[in-house]
Each structure stands twice: as structure tokens, then as C-alpha cells.
Amino acid sequence: MEHITSTPTAKAPAERFTGDVYLNPIETPSEPARLASALVRFTPGARTNWHSHANGQVLYITDGVGLVGTRDGSVVRVSAGQTLKCPAGEEHWHGATETTLMAHIAMVVGNSEGDGTTWLEPVTDEQYTAAQAAITS
Template identity: 85%
Template sequence: MEHIAETPTLKAPAERFTGDVHLNMIEAPAEPAHLAAALVRFTPGARSNWHSHAKGQVLYVTDGVGLVGTRDGGVVRVSAGETVKCPAGEEHWHGATDTTLMAHIAMVVGDGGGDGTTWLEPVTEGQYTAALEGTGR
């Protein structure tokens, strides 16, 4: 057994996120499971860039209200206690609404060379506004 009493809160890298985003790593990918898990907190209006995961991603919302969007224009509004599963290779983004923070535990399985995430371009203001309007802002 390993007891980890505390992990530092880090500012998420600006090249991967818009707005103020903070994270606490829960688990880094390592043998044998390659699980990566983090508690990620988005302030209102903050969001990830477009990205995908080689083996998919699971998001469990712990607090607030947020959005998860896909390239085909699909957007779901999520609240505390809800889970979203993003399949392998699906380009998507996630973040808070414009008025409410959102926190989730993000979980991915890596492939031995990291967490299998491919980071892409930022979500534009137009894409974000359309997602808000499409989910009943």
C-alpha cells in the first residue's frame, strides 16, 4: 500500500488550455496499469484545447457545471455526479460554463510512452459560444 497525503496544485499549461485551469495529479501512467488520473478545476469560461486519447478518456464531474464537445458539433452539459466517456481517437474538449466553475477527475490509460493524449488547437470563442447556446445557456 502507498498512502499519498497530498499532491501539489499546479496551473495547467497555457498551451493546452484557455483560461484558469488547475490540476492535482492523482496517478501518473506507470507499469503495469498505465493509468493517468487528475483532478482538474476549470474557472468560469475556462476549457481545454481540442484533443484526443489513444485509448479513450473517462471524465467524472465532481463539482459545478461544464460542457464536453466533439468535432461533429455534439455537446453535452454535465453536472456533479455525471460521467462522460470519450472513445479512443475522438477529438473533443471540456471545460466550465461561462458562469459556473467545473471540476472533474480525468482518467486515461496510456501506452507505456505517456498518457496517449494528442493535443490540438484551442477551442475558438465562436465554438465555445455555440456550445453554450446549444445546451441552454
Template identity: 80%
Template structure:
């Protein structure tokens, strides 16, 4: 058994995120499970780039209100206490709304994240508009 008292908060790289996003790594992928777990905090308007995971991803929303979008235009509004499962290979993005922060615990098995281009301001605005109509 190992007790980890804290992990440093890091600012996520601008090549993979828009806006200010902060990460506390809870579990780094290692043998034998290759499980990665992180607490990710998004400031208002902040979001991931488009990306996919070879083995899927599970997000547990811990605070605030956010959005999760897919390439087919489906956008889900999420809030604290909800869980979203992104299937293997599905290109998606997630982040805060334009007015509220959002935090989630992200879990990924393996190191198969494929990072793609940023979600444009226009795509983000369309996602927001889809939630108010």
C-alpha cells in the same frame, strides 16, 4: 500499499488550455497499468484545447456545471455526479460554462494524448447557445 497525503496543485499550461485551469495529479502513468488520474478544476469560461486519447478518457464530474464537445458539433452539459466516456481517438474538449466552475476527475490509460488547437471563443459561444435553446 502507499498512502499519498497530498499532491501540489499546478496551473495547467496555456498551450493546452484556455483560461485558468488547475490540476492535482492523483496518479501518474507508471508500469504496469499506465493509468493517469487527475482532479482538474476549471474556472468559468475555462476549457481544454481540442484533443484525443489513444485509449479513450473517462471524466467524473465532481462539482459545478460544464460542457463536453466533439468535432461533429455534439455538446453535452454535465454536472456533479455524472460520468462521460470519450472513446479512443475521438477529438473533443471539456470545460466550465461561462458562469460556473466545473471540476472533474479525469482518467486516461497510457500516455497517448494528442493535443490540438484551442477551442475558439466562437466555438465556445456556439456550445453555450446549443444548451439554452
């Protein structure tokens, strides 16, 4: 058994996120483990860039209300207590709504090259606005 002490909160890198996003790593695996997890907090309007995961991703929403969007324009509204699974290879983004913060625990199973995440371009303001409209209509 290993008791892991808390990790300091870090601001998420601007090249992968829009707005103010804060990270607390939970588990950074070492062989043979492959599960990586982090608590991610999004301020209102903040979001990830488009990205995908080689082995998929599970998001457990711990607080607030958020959005998860995919390339085909599908948008899911998520709130505290809900879990969302993103399939392997699916390009998606996630973040807070315009008016409400959102926090989730992000879990990915990596591979021998790392966590298996491929980071892409930012979600445009137009895409984000369209996602907001999709959940309120």
C-alpha cells in the same frame, strides 16, 4: 499498499488550456500500471484545447456544471455526480460554462509512450459560444 500524499495544485499549461485551469495529479503510473488520473478545476469560461486520447478518457464530474464538445458539433452538459466516456481517438474538448466553475477527475489509460493524449489547437471563442447556445436552446 502505498499511501500517496496530496500533490500541490499547479496551474494548467496555457498551451493546452484557455482561461484559468488548475491541476492536482492523483496517479501518475509506472509500469506495469497505465491508469493516469487528475483532479482538474476550470474557472467559468475555461476549457481545454481540442484533444484526443489513444485509449479514450473517462471524466467524473465532482463539482459545478460543464460542457463537453466534439468535432461534429455535439455538446453535452455535465454536472456534479455524472460520468462521461470519450471514445478512443475522438477529438473533443471540455470545460466550465460561462457562468459556473466545473471540476472533474480525468482518467486515461496510457501506452508505452505516455498517457496517449494528442493535444491540438485551442477551441475558438466562436466554437465555445456555439456550444453554450446549444445547451441553452
